Amino acid sequence: MNALPEHADAAHSSSTTQTHLLRMRRQRDLLRTHRLLLGLTQEEFAHRNGFSVRAVVDWENAGRITMASLYALRDALRMSPQAFDELFAVVTGAAPSLRSLAVDPDLDRVTARWAAVHVHTQPNPTVLMDGGWHARHYNASWVQIFDQVEPHPTDHPLTNPLRFLMFHPLAPELFPEWEERWLVTAVAQFAMHYALHPTHPALQEMRSKIHEIPLLEDLYAHRARRELAERGVDVIFEGDVDRRPVVVGPDRSEIVLTVLIPWHALDCGYQMMTMSPLDNSTLLPQDADPPGLPRESVHLRPQGPNAPRTPTPPARPRAAASSSAGQEPQGYVERALTVGQLLLWYRTRLLGLSQERLVRATELPVTVRTYGDWERDRRLPQAEYVPIIARAMKMPDGVRYYLHNLVTGADAPVVGTRLSPEVAQRSALWARIHVDGQPAPTAMMDGAWQVVYCNEPFRHLFAHVPAGPANSHPTQNWLRYVLFHSDARETLGEWRESWLAGTMADLVVSLTRQRGALPAEHRAFINDIESDPVLGDVYARSLSQNPSTSAASAPSLGDGDIRTIWIPDPTDPKTRLKRHVCVTVGVPLHGKAKGFCMLTISDRDDAATSLLS
Template structure:
């Protein structure tokens, strides 16, 4: 209590504010501020609000975190990357803070990076916790916190199976990462979770592969908020710029046309943003309810054996499907004409070595693996996403996608469109249509409401509307096209071949595309390969009363990947007004 009082009072006084001035400026009551400075209870939500109000640096915030929760901030899954964090902050301002429903953006270790006021409100009843609070790490809260089964009805079947499978996939891809090792060790210590991890997750991955995760997007699930049970639609959006870092945004939208939060709940004063913190020192203590749990530092010194602790290894997957087709190891090698010895194949099944990625299509075909399982095998072998399968969703997934679109396109205040793997605009919202109302439908399909790539590359209006067209818009779009083509599996779709032929026929486009092809995707700066995600760009919009005159607008370009459409290259594009004077874009 004494440390809390000293910490809060010292930083308030450093800002030159009295308790009354501080309370008035930030929307708190004076009585509440006095209680906090006298050692009164501080929730996790309040802690983040105070961090911003008092302008606490990382060291001071670590102190406040320790005061509130009794421990240091938990390790983050990724090292802090200033460029990544800068883009992420802009991205979150468009896609997290504007969501009316509870929304959180997590990194590859499920640490909360940004969340909105609705997310804070729904979990404000959860007591401060050093490791497993939903404002710190939603995955650990779901797995380990004693309140999780109360807030998530049908906890085991509706929530745990998908969560445990996600942990199994991430752990298989990064078995030496301290945060994932820590989660895996804690799962091992709880019989129910270990059984789900070893048996259920293995079964799900063997039968469906990565599809078990994709199907978690646009999923109907129950939650309890304000002591009332509600059915929510769980949707997931992956930030384009962080798609290779494991980031994902999760939104819980009510399905019964009623508010997810009760009227008696106290609304958060303002949107709370969680800025990434650097990794804390090793040795973060375990949850207070499990004193026997191993520390993170112990896991680092004694990493678990991959084959023993993984839910499903490459060898186990190969062996399972080989037995399904009733072939011996020797028969499989001979029937597929794999250019390897039987001994080499045996080493694959015993997890002594990995098959080359180029052999995966042959192996999957011979063993009759479903597409999701084949892609999971590719993940395990290459530690990267499988090549894109096509450009269209199946009919059943397309129906779920329409529900996703209502949340992330129609519900978005900024001009927003969702595109398929060939950049065809599947759906766009009203602000997007108004933004490009001056461009009529094009018989060749090049209008911005028809095909975004066609518009940027070939439509005459793009060169007038998109400010600094060549450098700001064209170069990034062509680079993204090149990267998308390299991720295609097998022969390119006809739409993509048509793009290439049209580009080659235009000297300006051909020269710009040649420059993008010469870039190495591994060494190209982050901002050049993200579809402009987080870029600040200009547009020149014709004035309704005088179409020959154009008004300059500054927009923040953001993009994302719907989880359910990831394998088909689907993408979300938003053009948000960047300055206060640009609110006309939303009118």
């Protein structure tokens, strides 16, 4: 993160206060609006729902809300899912992670447009999965690479790639170094999803099947537990831009595995996985689509009762139990790593302290008894205690992020806007595949909307844009271009309604998700916006938007939107041509914690067609 300017203490205090006041205002508006819609006074609402009047008054004055109270308020106020996501984001810093594993028809319509741009234009094997790892879309190369796998109702790679990887006997043959290079990440990701949705029938069935296979049970109860305790979400994030071996036909190849998350399904667990060769060539020859396979096919339906079933992988000898977080599990382990087990691991294995010494020696604002209840999983810490716990126990960022996820059910608030140098190197390889390899104009941005990579079609699309206010060219900073550059009003059709309002709402959500002092870039955005009468008015409206609509749960970058742009006519630069475009946005998994995103502007009818042709 950039260094703070002179008088940094004052700037830190001011920017921290800004984000705090923003969250307070949104909490107050949400609670009061929904209570008044019920026609109740504070006293009537409290008595009807078993709350104290003092608690209701405190909540509506932006006082602290515990997770238990949060869900009680959802039911008492009869909040819509969208409104509850808004309140959840204000309290925790983000919308709920994996808020649903069910497929939503409206979501599917946007997903189909998104897949047309990002799945079917990829030359290498690519699959888009939902939160239960069911294949929603895949390209012809994905079909070709698995053409030797016989039909199976649940574990086929065209049905559910994660189930195939874990349960199908062909997986070790197609994925060399199967256990170490593939299974550890897969089992850890399942463990994280299961911790968030332990009552979901499909996940419960997968957990039971893992228990039936000694190797998988050992990985789940020991290795995945240790990896999550030591590295947290990094064990999953590092699966993006990871080099792994695969067998394609008769040959073994080294591929780069990359992951892109659709922006519109950011909180639903969707992810697109691509396997690309290291030399950026195509992994498979690009022949015509296999006979009978639609180009935009959704995953195969379960096979009929007479379809051949692939047997369960043979049981393997259980490996020696690795050191696990906290106490060693006895028999069946429901969840790989609970909050209590994580705290016990760090207190005993890393710090070597008793509960009493830990509480006395750190800034944990709780009694020893309360802390003991955390370790015994009798209650969860409050969300605001997570960073305090992480500092006290010297947890890495990935573990802090994971602890926040376990405590709140939400992704941790964004901190900073930059990647570390080693992650930035991996990011360059990711961009070579998904930015340079995308035929439509595409740019990848960091957490302050600074363009860190863009492809030639993107530069070409905006080649007519003259220099403007500092750092406001679209190849430099997309948000500054939309907000401050005069060309945006000409190039971006219906600029205020289609582009500005959504972009401003996204800025407000980003500010809400920050904790602590704002990055210098975000403070500068606010100062420049408030100095412009038009932008200041839109910003004020975004701050006071109707709380029944959720900018947090319906991301506002316009993912899947059909919009218009006006670009210069190549034959007559003084004339502008109207083009209908599909705007799609994705999040690179490795940059998720820093607010990275990728913007693509493609032809509405054909993502592979140049907008300038």
